Amino acid sequence: MGANKITDLSARELAAAIAAGQCKAAEAAEAYLSAIAAGEPTLHAYNDVLADRAMEQAKAVDAARAAGKKLGPLAGVPLAIKDNFCTPYGRTTCASKILANFRAPYMATAVGKLEAAGAVILGKTNMDEFAMGSSTENSGFRPTANPWDTSRVPGGSSGGSAAAVSARLAAGALGSDTGGSIRQPAAFCGVVGLKPTYGRVSRYGLVAFGSSLDQIGPIAQDIADCALLLGAIAGHDAKDSTCLDRPVPDYLATLDEPLKGLRVGWPSEFFSKALDGEIAAAIGKAAEVFKSLGASVVEVSLPHSRINIDAAGQVSSYAVACYYIVAMAEASSNLARYDGVHYGHRTAQPVDDIIALYSKTRAEGFGEEVKRRIMLGTYTLSAGYYDAYYNKALKVRRLIKNDFDQAFGRCDLVLCPVAPTTAFRLGEKTADPLTMYLEDIYTISLNLAGLPGLSLPAGLSKAGLPIGMQLIGPVFSEETLLRAGRMFEKAAKLSRLRPPATS
Amino acid sequence: MAKTIDLDLVRHIGKLSRIELTEQEVQTFSRQLAGILDYFDKLRELDTSNVQPMAHAVEIHNVLAADTPGESLTPDQALANAPQRDGNFFKVPKVIGDSQ
Numbered sequence: 114m115g116a117n118k119i120t121d122l123s124a125r126e127l128a129a130a131i132a133a134g135q136c137k138a139a140e141a142a143e144a145y146l147s148a149i150a151a152g153e154p155t156l157h158a159y160n161d162v163l164a165d166r167a168m169e170q171a172k173a174v175d176a177a178r179a180a181g182k183k184l185g186p187l188a189g190v191p192l193a194i195k196d197n198f199c200t201p202y203g204r205t206t207c208a209s210k211i212l213a214n215f216r217a218p219y220m221a222t223a224v225g226k227l228e229a230a231g232a233v234i235l236g237k238t239n240m241d242e243f244a245m246g247s248s249t250e251n252s253g254f255r256p257t258a259n260p261w262d263t264s265r266v267p268g269g270s271s272g273g274s275a276a277a278v279s280a281r282l283a284a285g286a287l288g289s290d291t292g293g294s295i296r297q298p299a300a301f302c303g304v305v306g307l308k309p310t311y312g313r314v315s316r317y318g319l320v321a322f323g324s325s326l327d328q329i330g331p332i333a334q335d336i337a338d339c340a341l342l343l344g345a346i347a348g349h350d351a352k353d354s355t356c357l358d359r360p361v362p363d364y365l366a367t368l369d370e371p372l373k374g375l376r377v378g379w380p381s382e383f384f385s386k387a388l389d390g391e392i393a394a395a396i397g398k399a400a401e402v403f404k405s406l407g408a409s410v411v412e413v414s415l416p417h418s419r420i421n422i423d424a425a426g427q428v429s430s431y432a433v434a435c436y437y438i439v440a441m442a443e444a445s446s447n448l449a450r451y452d453g454v455h456y457g458h459r460t461a462q463p464v465d466d467i468i469a470l471y472s473k474t475r476a477e478g479f480g481e482e483v484k485r486r487i488m489l490g491t492y493t494l495s496a497g498y499y500d501a502y503y504n505k506a507l508k509v510r511r512l513i514k515n516d517f518d519q520a521f522g523r524c525d526l527v528l529c530p531v532a533p534t535t536a537f538r539l540g541e542k543t544a545d546p547l548t549m550y551l552e553d554i555y556t557i558s559l560n561l562a563g564l565p566g567l568s569l570p571a572g573l574s575k576a577g578l579p580i581g582m583q584l585i586g587p588v589f590s591e592e593t594l595l596r597a598g599r600m601f602e603k604a605a606k607l608s609r610l611r612p613p614a615t616s
Numbered sequence: 617m618a619k620t621i622d623l624d625l626v627r628h629i630g631k632l633s634r635i636e637l638t639e640q641e642v643q644t645f646s647r648q649l650a651g652i653l654d655y656f657d658k659l660r661e662l663d664t665s666n667v668q669p670m671a672h673a674v675e676i677h678n679v680l681a682a683d684t685p686g687e688s689l690t691p692d693q694a695l696a697n698a699p700q701r702d703g704n705f706f707k708v709p710k711v712i713g714d715s716q
Contacts, residue, residue: 218693311673325672354679355672417662434656445633452634454706456697467711468634476636484635488626488645489652491633505659507669512662514670546648547655563673588674 116144123609124190124284124338125365128231131174131189138178138189141284142171142233145191149235149282157257158267158277160196161203162236167191170233187345188231193283195274196237197244198224198329199318207320208252209242211451211458211478221318222353223287223329223346230345235283238273242480243448244294244322246270247552250543251482258539259301260612261578265536268298274332275302279612285342286332291323292436293531293556295330296568300531300581303570303610305339305598306332310588311563312357314343315350323443324355326436326560335608336569336599340364343591362592368599375597377403378413378524383555385420387428389534395572395580396530402604403528403597413520413527417513418558428551432513436557437550438493438506445490448483451475485546514562521587526597530555531568531581559585567594570607579610621650 114136122130130136146164153159174189194200197207199217206212228234241251249257249272257272259265260280267276271288275298278286288295290308299306307330314329321327331342344365349358379400384393400410418432453459453474460473479487493502520527532552542549559566564585571582586594602608626646630637637645691704700707 215697218689218696312676351681354681355674355676357674357676429655429658431659431662434659437652438656438659449634453699454708457699459699464709467708469636470709471634472631472636475634476638479635481641484633484637484641485645485648485652487633487635488629489649492629492649492653493656495629495632502656504669505664506656507671508664508667509659509662511667511670512664514673547651550652561673 114140116147119144120148120281122284123334124187125341127284128187128190131178132184134178138171138174138233139168141189142167142191145235145283152280152282155258155263156260156276156280156282157255158238158273158280158282159193159236160206160208160239160254160273163203163234166202167233167235174231174233185229185231186341187227189233190231190284191233191235192227193235193238193274193277193286194224195240195271195286195288197240197289197320198287199320200224200234200237203237205237205320207243208240208254209478209480209483210253211475213253213458215457217318219318222315222350224318226346227287232345238271238277238286240273241270242483243320243444244270244289244291245444245482245486247293247297247549248537248542249273249298250539251480253480256539259536261303261536265538265578266301268301268532268536270294270298271332272298275299275304275306278302278304278332278334285334285338287329287346288332289319289327289329290560291326291440292560293553295332296556296566296581296583297532297552299332299568300579301536303579303612304332304334305336305570306330306568307339307343307591307594308559308566309343309347309591310565312355313565313589313591314346315348315353315356317350317352321447323440324447325443326440328560336595336602337365337368339567340368340595359589364592364595367592368596370596371406371600372525372593372596373407375403375408376524377408377410378520378527379410380413380415380520380527380529382415382419383529386422387420387533387554388530391574392530392533392535392580396528396582399571399582399601399605400528402601406600406604411524413524415516415520415558417509417516420554428554430554431509432558432561433550433554435506435509435513436553436561438502439510439561441486441490442494442503443490445487445494448487451478482546510561513558517559517562517564517587525586525593526590527585529583529585531583532556535574535576535578535580555583564588565591565594567598569598569602570610572607573610577613621646621653
C-alpha cells in the first residue's frame with residue numbers, strides 16, 4: 114500500500130488493514146514519519162518526534178502478527194500525544210522552558226492503555242505552556258500553524274495534536290481539556306474532539322493544571338475513530354482517585370444505531386451578536402439536519418453561561434469569570450511544584466537562600482501567561498480575598514451546573530457553537546489576555562459541571578476555514594453524543610475534511 | 617467597581633507566588649490584573665446567599681486504597697531529574713537564611 118493511501122485511511126481503517134495483512138505496521142509508521150518530515154517545517158505540530166521508537170513499536174506489531182498473536186484494536190496505528198502526558202521515553206515538556214529537559218520516570222495511564230492496544234506513538238505535540246491558552250501561541254518554544262491557513266492559529270491548548278490529525282501527521286491523537294483545549298482546536302482544524310465526563314479517563318500522568326476541570330480525550334479524523342480511541346483510554350484506574358469505576362461500553366458497537374426521538378436542546382442565549390454570523394448559520398443548519406433525521410429541537414436556557422453584551426459592546430459571561438477564578442486558583446497551587454529543586458530548570462544565578470532560588474528559577478522558567486495565572490490564582494486565594502473570589506466562584510459553579518441539570522430534564526443533548534469565531538490570525542489576540550479568555554465562552558461551562566462535550570465539523574466558512582459545532586450531554590452520555598455526532602456526520606457528509614494543501 | 621492594583625501590590629503578589637518580576641512586568645501586570653479582576657467582579661451581580669459552594673464536578677468522597685506496599689520509584693529514578701543531588705538527597709542552598 115502506498116504512503117499516501119496509508120495516511121488517507123482513518124485510524125479504524127488502518128487498524129483493519131494492518132490486521133488483515135494489507136499493510137504492515139512498519140509501512141504505516143514510515144508513511145506517517147515521512148508525512149511529518151514533509152509537514153513539520155511549516156506546521157510545527159510536534160515538540161519531539163520519536164522516530165526510532167515508533168519504528169521499533171511498529172516492527173513489534175508486525176512480529177506479533179507474523180507469530181499469530183492476537184492484535185489489539187489499535188495495533189500499528191500511529192498516534193500523537195500532547196506534550197503534557199508523562200511518558201518514560203522522550204521528554205515531557207508541557208511546552209515550558211521550566212520542563213524543557215524533563216524526562217518523566219513513569220507512564221501516563223491513558224498512553225499506557227493506547228500502547229497496550231497496540232498503538233505506535235509518533236511523538237509529543239506542541240501546546241500552550243501548561244495548557245494555558247487558546248491558540249498554542251503561549252508555547253514556550255514556538256507557535257503551531259493551522260494546516261487550513263498557515264497564517265492562522267490551530268486553536269489551543271491542544272493545538273499541536275489537532276493540527277497533526279488535521280494534516281494527517283498522525284492517524285489520531287490525545288489532548289487534554291480544562292476549558293475547551295480539545296474541542297476548540299478540533300473545531301479550528303476541522304477534526305473531531307471529545308472532552309469526556311470528568312472521571313471517565315484516568316488523569317494519572319497528565320501534568321496537572323486545574324485538577325477539578327482537567328480531562329483527557331481523543332482528537333480524531335471522524336466520529337468512529339473518536340469512539341475507538343475513547344474505548345481504548347476510558348476506564349477505572351486506582352492511581353487516579355477521581356477516576357470513576359463505571360463499566361466502559363463498546364462505543365463502536367452502538368455507533369450506527371439511530372437515536373429515535375432525540376431531543377436536541379437549543380440555548381438561544383448562546384446565539385448573540387458575539388457569535389460570528391456564518392457560525393450561527395452553520396449551527397442552525399445542523400439543527401435542521403437533526404430535525405430531518407427525526408429529532409425534535411427544544412429551547413433550553415442556561416442563564417449563568419449566557420453571553421452578555423453591555424452598552425459599550427463589552428462581551429461578558431458569568432461562566433468565563435467563574436471558570437478563570439477556579440482554574441487560576443487550582444493552577445497557582447498545582448504549579449507550586451516547579452521549584453528548581455526536584456526536577457526541571459534551576460537558575461544559574463547566584464542565590465543566598467532557597468526563596469531566591471525559587472523566585473529566580475520560576476521567573477526564568479515560566480512564560481508570561483503562566484506567571485499571570487499563578488499570580489491571579491495566588492491573589493484570589495489569599496487571605497481577605499478568598500471569599501470574594503474563590504468561594505464566590507464555587508457558588509456560581511453550582512448555579513452553572515444546576516442550569517444544565519434543568520436543561521437535561523427537557524433534552525438529551527445541547528447543540529451549540531464551540532468558539533465565537535473560526536481560526537484567527539497568529540498574533541491577533543495576544544495583546545490582551547481577556548480577549549483570549551473570551552475564546553472559551555462556549556466551552557468552559559461544561560468543565561465546571563463535569564459534563565462531556567463533543568466538537569465536530571459543521572461546515573466550512575466562505576473563507577474556507579472549518580466551522581465546529583458542539584454537542585453537550587449529561588454525565589456519562591458519551592454513547593449518545595457519539596451516536597448523534599455519527600448521525601449528523603453521515604447525513605451532512607461533513608466527515609474527514611482535508612485541508613487544501615494536503616488533500 | 618474598578619480595581620486598583622498598584623505596583624506595590626503586584627510586587628507583593630509576585631513575592632507570594634515566588635516569581636521575581638522585572639520592573640517592566642510589574643507595570644504590565646498592574647494594568648492587566650486590574651482589568652481581569654474587574655471582570656471577575658461581575659460575579660457580585662449574582663445572589664449566591666443560599667448556594668452551597670461546589671469545589672468538584674463529580675462529588676465523590678473518601679476514595680480509599682488498600683494499605684499495602686506497591687511499586688515505587690527507586691532513589692535513582694526519583695533523583696534522575698534533580699538539578700543538583702548529593703548522594704540520595706536533593707541539594708539546595710541553605711533554607712534558613714539571614715536575608716529574609
